[in-house]
Structures are given as structure tokens and as C-alpha cells.
Amino acid sequence: MAKSIDVSDLNIYYGDFLAVEGVNMTIRAKAVTAFIGPSGCGKSTFLRTLNRMHEVIPGARVEGKVMVSGQSLYDPAIDPVAVRRQIGMVFQRPNPFPTMSIYDNVIAGSKLNAKKMKRSEADAIVEKSLRGANLWNEVKDRLDKPGMSLSGGQQQRLCIARAIAVEPEVLLMDEPCSALDPISTSAIEDLIHELKSEYTIVIVTHNMQQAARVSDETGFFNLKAAGQPGHLVEFNPTTKMFTNPDEPSTEAYISGRFG
Amino acid sequence: MSTTTPLEPDTFAISANLAQPRLPRWAVVLVGVISLGLAGLVTLLTGWSLVGGLVLAILLMVAGLPTWSLLVEGRRAAADRFATALVWAAFAVVLVPLVWLIWMVVDHGLSAIDREFLTYDMRNVVGSGGGIYHALWGTILVTLAATVISVPIGLFTAIYLVEYGRGKRLARATTFLVDVMTGIPSIVAGLFALSLFVLIFGPAIRIGFGGAVALSLLMIPTVVRSAEEMLRLVPNDLREASYALGIPKWRTIVKVVLPTALGGIITGVVLAISRVIGETAPLLVVAGATDSVNFNLFDGRMMTLPVYIFSQYSSPGVVPVGMEGDPPGYARAWGAALVLIVIVMVLNLVARIIGTYFAPKTDRRR
Amino acid sequence: MSVTAPPQPRPAKAVVRPGDRIFAGAARVAALTIMLALAGVFVFLAIEGLPGLSAPAHIYAPAEDFWSYVGPLVFGTILAAVVALIIAVPFSIGVALFISHYAPPRIAAPVAYVIDLLAAVPSVVYGLWGGLALASAIRPVMDWLYENLGFLPFFAGPPSVTGRTMLTAGIVLAIMIVPITTAISREVFAQTPRLHEEAAMALGATRWEMIRLAVFPYARSGVISAVMLGLGRALGETMAVAMVLSASPVVTLNLISDTNPATIASNIASNYKEATPDKQALLIATGLVLFAVTFAVNFAARWVIGRSERNVAR
Numbered sequence: 001m002a003k004s005i006d007v008s009d010l011n012i013y014y015g016d017f018l019a020v021e022g023v024n025m026t027i028r029a030k031a032v033t034a035f036i037g038p039s040g041c042g043k044s045t046f047l048r049t050l051n052r053m054h055e056v057i058p059g060a061r062v063e064g065k066v067m068v069s070g071q072s073l074y075d076p077a078i079d080p081v082a083v084r085r086q087i088g089m090v091f092q093r094p095n096p097f098p099t100m101s102i103y104d105n106v107i108a109g110s111k112l113n114a115k116k117m118k119r120s121e122a123d124a125i126v127e128k129s130l131r132g133a134n135l136w137n138e139v140k141d142r143l144d145k146p147g148m149s150l151s152g153g154q155q156q157r158l159c160i161a162r163a164i165a166v167e168p169e170v171l172l173m174d175e176p177c178s179a180l181d182p183i184s185t186s187a188i189e190d191l192i193h194e195l196k197s198e199y200t201i202v203i204v205t206h207n208m209q210q211a212a213r214v215s216d217e218t219g220f221f222n223l224k225a226a227g228q229p230g231h232l233v234e235f236n237p238t239t240k241m242f243t244n245p246d247e248p249s250t251e252a253y254i255s256g257r258f259g
Numbered sequence: 260m261s262t263t264t265p266l267e268p269d270t271f272a273i274s275a276n277l278a279q280p281r282l283p284r285w286a287v288v289l290v291g292v293i294s295l296g297l298a299g300l301v302t303l304l305t306g307w308s309l310v311g312g313l314v315l316a317i318l319l320m321v322a323g324l325p326t327w328s329l330l331v332e333g334r335r336a337a338a339d340r341f342a343t344a345l346v347w348a349a350f351a352v353v354l355v356p357l358v359w360l361i362w363m364v365v366d367h368g369l370s371a372i373d374r375e376f377l378t379y380d381m382r383n384v385v386g387s388g389g390g391i392y393h394a395l396w397g398t399i400l401v402t403l404a405a406t407v408i409s410v411p412i413g414l415f416t417a418i419y420l421v422e423y424g425r426g427k428r429l430a431r432a433t434t435f436l437v438d439v440m441t442g443i444p445s446i447v448a449g450l451f452a453l454s455l456f457v458l459i460f461g462p463a464i465r466i467g468f469g470g471a472v473a474l475s476l477l478m479i480p481t482v483v484r485s486a487e488e489m490l491r492l493v494p495n496d497l498r499e500a501s502y503a504l505g506i507p508k509w510r511t512i513v514k515v516v517l518p519t520a521l522g523g524i525i526t527g528v529v530l531a532i533s534r535v536i537g538e539t540a541p542l543l544v545v546a547g548a549t550d551s552v553n554f555n556l557f558d559g560r561m562m563t564l565p566v567y568i569f570s571q572y573s574s575p576g577v578v579p580v581g582m583e584g585d586p587p588g589y590a591r592a593w594g595a596a597l598v599l600i601v602i603v604m605v606l607n608l609v610a611r612i613i614g615t616y617f618a619p620k621t622d623r624r625r
Numbered sequence: 626m627s628v629t630a631p632p633q634p635r636p637a638k639a640v641v642r643p644g645d646r647i648f649a650g651a652a653r654v655a656a657l658t659i660m661l662a663l664a665g666v667f668v669f670l671a672i673e674g675l676p677g678l679s680a681p682a683h684i685y686a687p688a689e690d691f692w693s694y695v696g697p698l699v700f701g702t703i704l705a706a707v708v709a710l711i712i713a714v715p716f717s718i719g720v721a722l723f724i725s726h727y728a729p730p731r732i733a734a735p736v737a738y739v740i741d742l743l744a745a746v747p748s749v750v751y752g753l754w755g756g757l758a759l760a761s762a763i764r765p766v767m768d769w770l771y772e773n774l775g776f777l778p779f780f781a782g783p784p785s786v787t788g789r790t791m792l793t794a795g796i797v798l799a800i801m802i803v804p805i806t807t808a809i810s811r812e813v814f815a816q817t818p819r820l821h822e823e824a825a826m827a828l829g830a831t832r833w834e835m836i837r838l839a840v841f842p843y844a845r846s847g848v849i850s851a852v853m854l855g856l857g858r859a860l861g862e863t864m865a866v867a868m869v870l871s872a873s874p875v876v877t878l879n880l881i882s883d884t885n886p887a888t889i890a891s892n893i894a895s896n897y898k899e900a901t902p903d904k905q906a907l908l909i910a911t912g913l914v915l916f917a918v919t920f921a922v923n924f925a926a927r928w929v930i931g932r933s934e935r936n937v938a939r
Contacts, residue, residue, distance in 0.1 A: 085829025095820035099842035109828035342833035349719025415655030433656045442923035444861020450912040454669035462902040509648035537747020540863035565749040
């Protein structure tokens with residue numbers, strides 16, 4: 001079910017401010033695509049346009065096209081809510097709903113759509129999703145505990161479980177490990193490897209090594225100059241990107257000369 | 260790729276088709292216009308009031324849009340549209356009494372106000388005529404006295420809470436008591452002042468100063484709250500910088516902390532004044548009512564604007580024989596209400612202006 | 626922080642300047658004054674009000690003793706406040722959501738200001754408007770309620786011809802407490818962490834579902850306390866009720882007839898004028914009861930806030 005995403009000539013605005021300019025790329029299905037670049041270059045902003053979370057911010061808008069299996073995401077006939085159901089998202093900081101138990105957190109998205117769900121059905125979704133997020137064994141005995149009672153890494157995996165419980169086709173991850181310790185980070189990275197057999201995964205990361213470890217393809221974003229909009233410098237398979245990049249500025253960034 | 264029918268939401272078979280049927284953008288406008296038109300028609304046919312017609316229009320809108328949405332977009336979208344319509348409707352309905360009230364006060368009040376109204380009292384006035392001169396002065400004096408009592412107490416309490424009492428039991432108790440004071444019904448404050456002065460002077464006592472005591476009981480918590488908040492906003496670096504220069508604590512407070520927070524504190528005080536200036540009940544029970552001018556806070560009854568409104572309303576006099584219309588007291592009540600509202604609004608505006616005027620200065624110092 | 630509170634145990638006693646001592650003393654005295662004032666409220670009301678508990682029987686007419694005198698008043702107070710809450714709470718939540726989540730940003734701030742203006746209008750003006758404008762305008766509504774919902778005890782009627790009923794008073798009270806509950810609710814709604822809202826949106830929630838998933842659970846206790854504070858205000862409000870209601874000492878749930886129970890506060894306001902010392906003591910005693918009731922309500926509100934703050938901290 002995973003889908004590829006075609007982006008063409010995408011400009012992203014906050015009000016009158018052009019934040020990201022002229023992005024063209026094709027994100028492959030069932031692969032991990034990573035975005036790297038210095039902070040403030042618009043990679044998270046770009047990520048959020050892929051499931052129309054960008055327009056949640058007042059005044060934010062986009063120009064250009066994002067096509068998912070032949071349909072333009074920004075067509076007026078498209079319901080942003082439907083888009084977000086099929087393109088799930090995991091955020092920088094883990095954000096389980098604080099008033100809900102682990103169980104309720106996982107089932108939250110599915111509950112929205114089903115008028116009534118049988119208990120057994122719900123149980124099945126919860127177990128499947130938590131197993132999918134490699135969290136089942138750690139929490140199966142305390143599903144009724146608050147989601148906030150978990151450790152940071154567990155919370156983030158809970159958020160991933162919550163995102164995959166609605167069976168999206170694409171999973172966007174916005175620096176999912178930046179708030180986590182190294183052990184939790186490697187747990188999430190392992191999980192990303194497993195998830196890519198079923199989902200198209202797009203991940204924004206600060207950490208170039210992480211991009212190199214988890215991704216199949218990498219996009220490098222940069223600012224032309226301070227105050228200028230961000231843009232996509234290079235988009236290539238990860239191995240090529242980290243060994244023999246096309247652009248000199250990519251090489252400069254990867255080798256640590258700036259950023 | 261499965262394509263399920265959109266009206267049968269299935270949990271798992273998420274359709275590959277992102278384009279679900281949606282209402283066009285002009286749907287909201289269309290339903291709004293139709294609702295207004297229908298309601299207007301009904302209003303004209305049945306002779307309802309304007310307000311009734313508006314309410315009907317809102318009801319039609321709240322019912323119509325979600326129904327259409329349910330038919331086209333499905334259950335979830337319809338629920339969302341319904342909630343949105345309800346929220347907008349709640350806002351529109353709340354505006355109705357506000358606009359209505361302001362319109363009535365301005366409309367009736369303006370026709371009542373003239374030079375005589377502002378410069379005459381009610382002494383020996385029978386029928387129409389007379390004015391609010393005595394009540395205006397009463398309100399000014401009583402409120403001024405209340406401010407003089409409550410600002411020092413409130414300000415010093417705030418200073419204690421922020422600068423001296425941190426973590427002490429007295430500070431915690433005071434915070435709690437200020438909370439309790441915020442919740443005192445205004446009439447209880449009036450009864451308190453009444454009891455106090457009755458104990459001292461005997462049961463028949465009614466003096467303006469009693470009203471000031473009652474009002475300050477209502478004013479103090481507001482002053483403490485706002486001053487405390489403002490003092491806490493003063494960055495600690497400023498205090499430390501001052502201590503490092505060898506300046507004693509009290510001079511630090513007077514010379515550094517208070518000036519920095521001054522704008523906010525004045526704003527808070529003005530807002531507190533605007534809050535209590537319209538209080539009626541406490542003045543009614545302790546300051547009483549009179550028809551004459553009284554400049555002495557400590558002797559005799561004193562009229563105030565809110566009490567004036569109340570007494571003109573509750574004993575409006577009689578319509579002269581052979582005349583039509585409302586009793587003369589109503590017109591005076593509306594006129595006084597307009598004056599009172601204008602005073603309150605001006606005070607609010609002044610508070611806002613002071614707030615914005617002083618705000619950049621503190622920012623720069625920071 | 627570090628300099629303002631030097632460590633307590635010092636070998637040499639710190640020098641205290643006279644200026645510091647005076648200033649600190651004045652601050653402490655001010656705090657103590659508040660304590661005294663509040664104690665004074667209670668003590669003076671008790672001293673002056675206690676005789677009202679056991680006054681000559683004719684003072685309580687038509688009732689016979691204090692409790693049967695104050696009973697209908699307490700009932701009326703609570704009834705008016707509850708009617709006001711039932712009307713005000715849905716609107717407050719709606720308007721608060723409008724400001725925090727629905728209104729375009731450009732108009733949200735002015736709207737919030739307008740709602741605050743509602744709070745600045747003096748209560749006596751509300752009373753004037755309620756008595757002279759709303760009461761007559763609302764008569765058709767009461768007729769309609771009587772004809773169509775007359776089987777409910779609240780609308781048993783017959784509808785008052787003046788329109789000065791408990792329902793009218795409740796509506797005026799509701800308009801007065803809407804700004805208070807709205808202001809607090811919109812603040813807690815707006816404080817909902819963006820992360821939680823985005824989490825809900827990313828799951829494909831509509832705006833309403835996002836509010837139910839992320840905003841309401843977060844804001845629940847804040848809204849409850851806002852409602853309780855509104856209740857406290859409604860219980861103690863005097864003028865609007867005194868000017869709208871034509872009151873008699875009855876206990877009835879009928880909201881639209883011409884016999885309506887008074888509230889404690891409105892009863893004081895309408896009777897203070899011809900008060901003999903005995904009657905005055907009685908009115909003060911009822912004031913004490915009102916104080917106790919509002920204190921209890923406000924205390925409960927604060928307790929709810931405190932408990933939720935602890936919950937969040939955990």
C-alpha cells in the first residue's frame with residue numbers, strides 16, 4: 001500500500017515570508033528518505049507540507065504541487081483530514097495524549113473513524129501496533145497506565161504505534177530522536193528499518209550519521225544566504241550522497257566544514 | 260487499491276482515493292444567505308422582533324449546514340461542521356445582548372443628557388428635570404477615598420509577597436486570603452462596612468466613607484493581584500545589579516523595582532477603579548441615597564451614580580396627567596447609565612493606554 | 626534568587642538598616658491588614674448579625690423563625706445561579722473556543738476585548754436593561770415555553786405579564802457571568818500544548834475531533850474551576866436580580882410565573898430602606914449565610930484547581 005510522493009516546484013510561505021523555494025523531488029515508496037541540512041533551512045517545514053500539517057499554522061500556505069499516487073494533495077477537492085490519515089506523522093518531542101492510557105493513545109486515531117469498535121477488534125489493533133513499534137513486550141502488562149508514565153524513548157515508540165495504528169501509507173518523522181538518549185535512538189532506528197518494508201518513510205534529522213545509517217535516499221537542504229529562502233541542494237541515493245556528492249556545498253556540509 | 264464508499268466509513272480499508280466529496284467553498288455563504296432570507300420572511304409574516312428573527316436565522320444555519328454536509332461529506336465532517344456552526348452561533352448570540360444593551364443605553368441616555376442633567380441635583384425635583392450632579396460628585400469622592408485606602412495596602416502587600424515573604428507562612432496565608440477576598444460578594448462587603456460603622460456610631464448611620472471602606476475591600480484583592488504579577492515580572496538581574504552597587508534592599512525596591520513595574524501597577528489600579536466604580540449594592544446599604552449634594556465623606560448620606568440609577572429605576576415617579584410615555588425616572592436612569600458606562604470605558608481605555616505606553620520602557624530596561 | 630535570600634545561619638548577626646526595617650515592617654503590616662480585614666468581615670457580620678437569629682417573631686413575617694425566613698432565600702439564590710449557569714456555560718465554552726481555536730487570528734483579539742467589555746458594564750446597568758428592555762421582550766418566549774413545555778415544572782406558568790421572572794433574572798445573570806467563565810476557559814484552551822494538538826491532527830482528526838482529543842481533556846479542570854467562579858459571582862450578584870425580579874417568599878421551581886423567590890442579596894437590597902435595627906440585624910445575618918455559601922463555592926473551585934495542578938505536575 002505504500003506510496004511514492006512527487007513534489008514539483010514547491011514554494012512554502014509563512015504569510016508573505018518565503019521559507020522554502022522551488023523543491024522538486026520524488027520520494028520512493030517503501031524506502032527511507034532522509035532530509036539533512038543546517039537548522040533553519042526549512043527541512044521540517046517541507047516535511048510538514050507533505051501531509052498538510054503546514055497549514056495548521058495561521059497564515060502558512062504553499063504553491064506548487066505534491067502528488068501522491070496521481071492525486072494532488074493541494075487540490076481544493078482534497079480534504080486535509082483525509083490526507084493526514086494516510087500520511088502519518090511523528091514529532092520531534094514525544095507527545096502522547098497526557099490524559100489517556102497507553103491503550104487509549106494507540107487506539108485514539110482508529111476510534112475517530114469507527115462508529116463502534118468491538119473490544120476484541122480494538123485489542124487486536126493495539127497489540128499489532130505496539131508490536132509494530134517494538135513496544136509490546138515492554139508495556140503489555142500496563143496498558144491502562146498513563147502514556148506519560150513511560151520513558152522518553154518508550155513514549156516516542158508509543159507515538160509511532162499511535163501513528164501506524166491508523167495504517168497510514170506514509171510515515172513522516174520530524175527529528176524523532178533528537179530528544180532521546182543513544183539507546184532509545186538506536187531502538188527507534190532499528191524500528192525504522194523494520195517499518196520500511198510496509199511504509200514509505202520520510203525522516204528529518206540533524207544527525208548526518210543517522211541519515212547515513214537509516215536512509216536509502218537523502219536530500220540536502222540549505223540556505224542560499226542568511227535571510228534567503230531554503231532550497232533543496234541535492235537529492236541522491238544515500239551512499240552516493242555520503243561518498244561522492246554532486247554538489248560541492250553538500251560535501252562541505254557532510255565533511256563538517258559548516259552547519 | 261480498494262475504493263470504499265465514503266458514506267460507509269470502514270476503519271481499515273482506507274481508500275486510496277484522497278478526494279472525498281466535499282462541500283464547495285461557497286456552501287457556507289449559501290446556507291447563511293438562505294437562513295437569513297427564510298428567517299427574514301418568517302419575521303415579516305409573523306411580526307416577530309428583530310432579535311427573534313436573528314435567533315431563527317442562527318438556528319436555521321446551525322441545522323442546515325451540517326445536514327447538507329452529512330448528505331455529501333459523511334458523519335465526521337458533518338460533526339465538525341456542526342461544532343463549527345455552534346461555536347460561531349454561540350459567539351453571535353452572545354453579541355446580541357451586548358449590542359442591544361449598548362444601543363439602548365446610548366439611545367435613551369443621549370436624549371436624557373443635557374446641561375441641566377449634568378449640573379443639577381435632585382433636590383425638590385418632582386416630575387421631570389433634575390440631574391446627576393450630586394451623584395457624580397458622590398461617585399468621585401467615594402471612589403477616590405476607596406483608592407486612597409486600597410492602593411497603599413494593596414501595593415505594600417504585593418511588595419511583601421514578592422520581596423519579603425517568599426515561602427513564609429504569612430505570605431502563603433495572605434495569598435489564600437486575597438483569593439478569598441476576590442470571592443466576597445459585593446453586598447457582603449457593604450454589610451461589613453455597615454456593621455463596622457453601626458458598631459461605632461449606632462444603627463442609623465449612613466456615611467459616604469463607609470461606602471469607601473466597602474469598595475476598598477473589593478478593590479484590594481485586584482490591586483494586590485496585579486501589583487504582585489507586575490513585581491514578579493521585574494527581572495532578578497536588576498535587583499542583583501542594584502545590590503551589587505551596595506544599595507540597601509528598601510532603596511532597591513523603591514528606586515529600581517517599583518519604577519520598572521510602575522506602568523503595569525498603574526494599569527492594574529485603574530482597572531480596579533473601573534471595576535468598583537460601578538458597584539451598587541455596597542453603596543446602597545452603607546452610603547445610602549439622597550437628593551442633595553454632599554461633599555463631606557464623613558457626615559451624612561451620599562448619592563452615587565449606580566445608586567442613583569437604582570433609585571430612579573425603582574421609584575421613577577409618575578407620568579404627568581395627560582402625557583404618554585415612560586415615567587421621568589427611567590429617562591434619568593438611562594442618562595446616568597450612559598454617563599457611568601462612559602466613565603468605565605474611559606478608565607478601561609486609559610488603563611490600556613498606560614499599559615502600552617509604559618510597556619516598551621520596561622522592555623528597554625530589561 | 627541567590628542574593629535575595631542569603632543563607633540563614635551566619636556567625637555574625639547581619640546588620641539591619643533602619644530604612645530596611647521600616648520598609649519591611651510596612652509591607653508586613655499591609656499583609657496583616659488584609660488578614661485583619663477579612664477576620665473583621667466575619668467578626669463584624671457575626672456581631673451585628675447574631676441578634677438577627679433570634680429576633681422577635683414579627684420581624685420574620687411571614688415566616689416564623691430565622692431558618693424558615695432564610696430558607697426560601699437560599700433556594701432562590703441557588704435557583705437563580707443554576708439557571709444562569711445552565712444558560713451561560715455552553716455559551717462561554719463556545720465563545721472561548723471561538724476565540725482560541727475558530728476565529729481568524731485577526732479578529733480573535735478584538736473579540737476577546739469585546740467580551741471583556743461585557744464584564745466592565747456595571748451590574749446596575751444590566752439590571753436596568755433587564756428590567757426595562759429584556760423583561761418585556763422575552764414575554765413571547767415565556768408564552769411559547771408555557772404552551773409547549775408547560776408540563777415541565779419549570780414552565781408551569783401561567784407566564785407573568787410583566788416578564789419579570791426568575792428566567793429573566795437568570796438570563797441577565799448569565800450574560801454577566803459569561804465574560805468571567807469565557808476569559809478563564811479561553812486561557813486554558815489556548816494553553817493546550819501545540820504538540821498535543823498536532824498529534825491529534827496528524828492522526829487525521831478534524832478540528833472538532835482535535836478539540837475533543839487534545840483540548841478538552843487538557844482543559845477540563847480549568848473549565849470546571851471557571852464555572853465555579855462564575856457560580857460564585859452569580860450567587861453574590863445583587864442589583865441585576867433585585868431590579869428584574871418581583872419577589873415573594875416562596876419556594877417554587879416555576880421560572881416564568883409572577884411569584885418568584887428572592888435571592889439573599891436581592892432581598893437585602895430591596896429591604897434595607899425600611900429596615901429597623903432588628904430587621905437590619907436579620908438582613909446582616911442573611912448576608913453572613915451568603916458569605917458562607919460563596920466561600921464554600923470558591924473554596925471548592927480553588928481545590929479543584931489545586932488538585933489538577935498537582936496532577937499535571939505528576
